[in-house]
Amino acid sequence: MMNNTNYRFDRETSNPSDSNRPSGMSPQQAVPLLPVHEGVLFPGMTVGIHLDEKQKVDVLQSNLPESREVLVVSMDPEDNLPAHSGKLVTRARVIRFNRVDNGLMVVVEGLSRNRLDEIRGSDPGYTGMGSRVVESSAPAEDEYWQAAQRNLRQAAKSLVSTATDIPDQVASMLEHLKKPGALTDFLAANLPLPKENKLALLNELNIVRRVDRLQSAVDEQLRIASLQEKLRENVQSELSDAQRRAYLREQMRAIQKELGEGDEADDTVRELREKLETAGIPEQTYEQVQRELDRLQRLPAASADYASTVDYLETVAALPWAKRSDEQIDLSAAAEVLDSDHYGLEKVKRRLLEYLAVRKLNPDGRGPILCLVGPPGVGKTSLGQSVANALGREFVRVALGGVRDEAEIRGHRRTYVGSMMGRIMTEIKRAGTRDPVMMLDEIDKMGSDLRGDPASALLEVLDPAQNQAFVDHYLNLPFDLSQVVFVTTANVLDTIPPPLRDRMEIISLSGYTPTEKREIATRYLLTRQQSANGLNNTQVSWDDDAIEYVISQYTKEAGVRLLEQKLASVIRYGAARVARGETDSFHISKATVEQALGAAAGIAETVNATPRIGVVNGLAYTPVGGEVLPIEAVQYSGTGALRLTGQLGKVMQESAQTAESVVKSRAEALSATTDFAITDTHLHVPAGAIPKDGPSAGVAMFVALASLHSGRKVKGDIGMTGEVNLRGDVMPIGGLAEKTLAAMAAGISKVLIPRGNEKDIPELPPEVRASLEIVPVDTVDQVIEMALAN
Numbered sequence: 001m002m003n004n005t006n007y008r009f010d011r012e013t014s015n016p017s018d019s020n021r022p023s024g025m026s027p028q029q030a031v032p033l034l035p036v037h038e039g040v041l042f043p044g045m046t047v048g049i050h051l052d053e054k055q056k057v058d059v060l061q062s063n064l065p066e067s068r069e070v071l072v073v074s075m076d077p078e079d080n081l082p083a084h085s086g087k088l089v090t091r092a093r094v095i096r097f098n099r100v101d102n103g104l105m106v107v108v109e110g111l112s113r114n115r116l117d118e119i120r121g122s123d124p125g126y127t128g129m130g131s132r133v134v135e136s137s138a139p140a141e142d143e144y145w146q147a148a149q150r151n152l153r154q155a156a157k158s159l160v161s162t163a164t165d166i167p168d169q170v171a172s173m174l175e176h177l178k179k180p181g182a183l184t185d186f187l188a189a190n191l192p193l194p195k196e197n198k199l200a201l202l203n204e205l206n207i208v209r210r211v212d213r214l215q216s217a218v219d220e221q222l223r224i225a226s227l228q229e230k231l232r233e234n235v236q237s238e239l240s241d242a243q244r245r246a247y248l249r250e251q252m253r254a255i256q257k258e259l260g261e262g263d264e265a266d267d268t269v270r271e272l273r274e275k276l277e278t279a280g281i282p283e284q285t286y287e288q289v290q291r292e293l294d295r296l297q298r299l300p301a302a303s304a305d306y307a308s309t310v311d312y313l314e315t316v317a318a319l320p321w322a323k324r325s326d327e328q329i330d331l332s333a334a335a336e337v338l339d340s341d342h343y344g345l346e347k348v349k350r351r352l353l354e355y356l357a358v359r360k361l362n363p364d365g366r367g368p369i370l371c372l373v374g375p376p377g378v379g380k381t382s383l384g385q386s387v388a389n390a391l392g393r394e395f396v397r398v399a400l401g402g403v404r405d406e407a408e409i410r411g412h413r414r415t416y417v418g419s420m421m422g423r424i425m426t427e428i429k430r431a432g433t434r435d436p437v438m439m440l441d442e443i444d445k446m447g448s449d450l451r452g453d454p455a456s457a458l459l460e461v462l463d464p465a466q467n468q469a470f471v472d473h474y475l476n477l478p479f480d481l482s483q484v485v486f487v488t489t490a491n492v493l494d495t496i497p498p499p500l501r502d503r504m505e506i507i508s509l510s511g512y513t514p515t516e517k518r519e520i521a522t523r524y525l526l527t528r529q530q531s532a533n534g535l536n537n538t539q540v541s542w543d544d545d546a547i548e549y550v551i552s553q554y555t556k557e558a559g560v561r562l563l564e565q566k567l568a569s570v571i572r573y574g575a576a577r578v579a580r581g582e583t584d585s586f587h588i589s590k591a592t593v594e595q596a597l598g599a600a601a602g603i604a605e606t607v608n609a610t611p612r613i614g615v616v617n618g619l620a621y622t623p624v625g626g627e628v629l630p631i632e633a634v635q636y637s638g639t640g641a642l643r644l645t646g647q648l649g650k651v652m653q654e655s656a657q658t659a660e661s662v663v664k665s666r667a668e669a670l671s672a673t674t675d676f677a678i679t680d681t682h683l684h685v686p687a688g689a690i691p692k693d694g695p696s697a698g699v700a701m702f703v704a705l706a707s708l709h710s711g712r713k714v715k716g717d718i719g720m721t722g723e724v725n726l727r728g729d730v731m732p733i734g735g736l737a738e739k740t741l742a743a744m745a746a747g748i749s750k751v752l753i754p755r756g757n758e759k760d761i762p763e764l765p766p767e768v769r770a771s772l773e774i775v776p777v778d779t780v781d782q783v784i785e786m787a788l789a790n
Helices: 009-014 054-063 141-161 170-176 182-191 196-204 207-257 269-277 283-298 306-317 331-341 346-361 382-393 421-431 454-461 496-504 514-532 545-555 562-578 590-597 650-665 699-711 734-747 755-764 766-771 780-786
Strands: 002-007 029-037 045-051 069-074 088-100 102-119 127-132 369-373 395-399 439-442 483-488 502-509 541-542 587-589 613-622 623-637 642-645 679-684 718-720 751-756 774-775
Touching: 002 642, 029 102, 045 054, 045 088, 045 502, 054 069, 054 102, 069 102, 069 196, 069 679, 141 170, 141 207, 170 182, 170 502, 182 196, 182 207, 182 421, 196 207, 207 766, 269 283, 283 306, 283 331, 331 346, 331 382, 346 369, 346 382, 346 502, 382 439, 382 483, 395 421, 395 514, 421 439, 454 496, 514 541, 514 545, 514 562, 514 766, 541 545, 545 562, 545 590, 562 587, 587 590, 590 718, 590 774, 613 699, 613 734, 623 734, 642 650, 650 699, 679 699, 699 780, 718 780, 734 751, 734 755, 734 766, 751 755, 751 780, 755 774, 774 780
Parallel strands: 029 069, 369 483, 369 502, 395 439, 439 483, 541 587, 613 718, 642 679, 718 751, 751 774
Antiparallel strands: 002 045, 029 127, 045 102, 069 088, 088 102, 102 127, 613 623, 623 679
């Protein structure tokens, strides 16, 4: 790599064209070879050559002769250095070494053209022997030659004065270069020529032909410089014309204003004005829009602001400022819609009908924001669509899962390139009315980062007392969202910030019982999947036990999403037979299910009803439904430590420690036989790969430890849930519906719950209340009495 090209014109008297100059290098002396891949070194030039490999640096410094001379070989990176034997190179002298961050910069001065006679050594330590070549002398008295020199010098001066990429000091150097050899080497080094042309000039020993070659190159550069100058003049002329047109346009507008004709001068502005005037924009808001219109009228059509302002005003005009749905609420029809779309969910349907009844009595009232919370696949999103159908309104959905940017809610400010409205206003525009039903889906799965907190931005959107003047950053105009029916969905409430949760009315959706799943499959899922696979009811028939077999053996979920996938797989299995012409219709039995889905997965789990010491059926709530957690405890000799495993969270670990303290404080009442000072206890909650947390396993942990230390067995058909405090009280918990569903599915017959949850028993599915004996308890003493065998 070559850098910092400099020409030593004060050395012109010793240019290689001067035959009296001594070579300075013994014919028998080998000097280092220095390859360069960028540029060509001419005699008289001073350049820096970068060496980035320490080995090359060390070899060069060790082989450098007393004369500090080297042979510089101009070559391509892929060339082989020994292949340049016999070619012309440049003899140079090393002036100095400069240390740089990534290697060494070798500053060399070109001395003369030499022929590389011999190459010795190997990479990276190549050395070589070169001999001075004799250049042809100039015909001093020849008129053509004299004219060629003057033409070259004048053309070079013209190029320097015209071109922008040639240093200004080159002009002064041209005055000092009298000898043709020095002049040609100087011009060849400084003209922006391709590398192959420069190599040709280095190899040209005939000074006359070298001047002719350079004359052609300078003439070509002059033509390029002339074209560049013409292009610059054209650009300046166009800018001047644009400025003149802008001035005349302003004059014309002033004249039209005096004549009263200025408002309708521009078609685009006139069309936008007509749209905005009929959009129903509130008066105060329209004043701001009017200022944008006036600004647009003053802008040149070619400016960037003109296009962005037109887009902005078209967006404002397209919003449904005054357009409302033709709402006619029929509560009987709404109930039919909800019943036809969803099976069960009676509490949810009742609450939705109450909401619709209030809307009918007070259409302009600000209703609550509904938040449907439940496991996946229980019908939260489709309930929102049903509400829109019952109201006769447009339905739009905003998926908030994974949203981390506040601008997704409030929009981007217009100062940014590519700015746009937020998701809320974009969906309002798409709906075409100011009062759609807007489903904010997966509101519990929003995040936050350096771009802001979208949950905080939703505080204004979901507050009926504030959203009548919601301001999107892109619009910068207040828009009334108070007539929008917002329905949000979530799987859990824990991740929703409390200020946002307070603005919503929570409606919990529990999972479905096996009976409800069978009804949903029969009424909705089978018909939908048969139609989706090109079949009708006459071509497919099911055994009742086949559907139940799919539910119990191939699915384990609170909702019916996986169930629908499995049913679809079975139907596709039969549809393939029909498509192949093997049959016109088919019947699906348990055997058919196994053929389509493979061997039964055995997903349905039942508890071990055998009483055991230290094993308790705890009940847990997860985002996908309820679970039965067998909590296990063992003891062994040690130092009184408590070991906890099973990926337990901090709250659950504290519950275990509280349970241990309660057991130790009641050791005498429990008839504990353990010497706690010399005994370690290990408490494990399967499955170990799944993280767990929460306080509701406290009572189950207490019973497991009490059983372990007293030696009394725990009844295997009993399950329990509840938080325990140090006084031994059993405190209320959440997710009772999901936990009792899991207990029923696992074959548990009795469930112990906190007394504080007794009020939730009537809300449980009838099938659960019929299958389970649900016993409220106040203290751990009552739990011990019912859970431990005598």
